[in-house]
Amino acid sequence: MSDFWKEQVYINPHDFKYCPKCGSKLKIKNEGDIPRLMCATCGFIFYQNPIPAVGAVLLRGNKILLVKRKYEPKAGDWCLPAGFLEYGESIIDGLVREVKEETNLDIKPGKLFQVCNAMDDPRTHVVLVVYRGEIVNGNLKPGDDALEAEFFSFDSLPEKIAFTCHIWAIEAAKKEVN
Ligand SMILES: [Zn+2]
Numbered sequence: 442m443s444d445f446w447k448e449q450v451y452i453n454p455h456d457f458k459y460c461p462k463c464g465s466k467l468k469i470k471n472e473g474d475i476p477r478l479m480c481a482t483c484g485f486i487f488y489q490n491p492i493p494a495v496g497a498v499l500l501r502g503n504k505i506l507l508v509k510r511k512y513e514p515k516a517g518d519w520c521l522p523a524g525f526l527e528y529g530e531s532i533i534d535g536l537v538r539e540v541k542e543e544t545n546l547d548i549k550p551g552k553l554f555q556v557c558n559a560m561d562d563p564r565t566h567v568v569l570v571v572y573r574g575e576i577v578n579g580n581l582k583p584g585d586d587a588l589e590a591e592f593f594s595f596d597s598l599p600e601k602i603a604f605t606c607h608i609w610a611i612e613a614a615k616k617e618v619n
Contacts (some may be wrong), residue, residue: 457478457487460480462483463480464486465480466477467479491558491565491567492526492565493527493569494524494525494567494570495535496539496570497540497550498573498610499548499573499576502559502594503594504520504594504612506576507520507521507522507591508583508588509583511587511588514562517588518603519599519603520602521571521615522539522544523569523607524538524586529567532548537550544578544584544587545581548576548580549577551575552572554571554613555613556571558606569610575618593610595615598611
């Protein structure tokens with residue numbers, strides 16, 4: 442594990458002071474090389490894992506659909522329609538739901554496009570799964586945590602695009618179109 446991620450393990454669970462099972466105070470202990478929050482009373486171990494998110498590359502002609510972020514992190518920046526999976530939700534269901542929530546469009550999910558290890562989201566370590574999709578219905582209208590939703594041609598993309606994984610996916614989509 443890199444020093445960067447060891448640091449994250451300490452930083453992210455700052456709010457977690459007490460064991461969610463028995464209420465005793467949690468302490469950081471090393472399990473091998475990895476520091477974890479553990480409960481000395483009941484043995485509970487807080488395993489911190491990456492969080493999966495899904496995103497969609499949706500093209501109309503030679504343009505790609507992007508949304509403007511309403512909330513931090515990166516509020517005001519643009520990105521693919523994307524979001525975190527709900528617990529128990531399938532990746533495909535999450536994809537369809539997020540696109541609908543943020544753009545009001547109904548999509549037919551397409552091929553897996555990219556899987557990306559996202560290291561630059563301050564909230565957590567994200568694994569972003571990006572799919573292609575085909576728009577089948579609906580009028581474009583931003584909603585939920587999107588301020589705006591718009592199709593952009595690849596030679597006039599917005600200046601600020603949030604998150605490296607989204608930048609890579611947009612670049613890869615551009616290569617496919619060209
Ligand atoms: Zn406990």
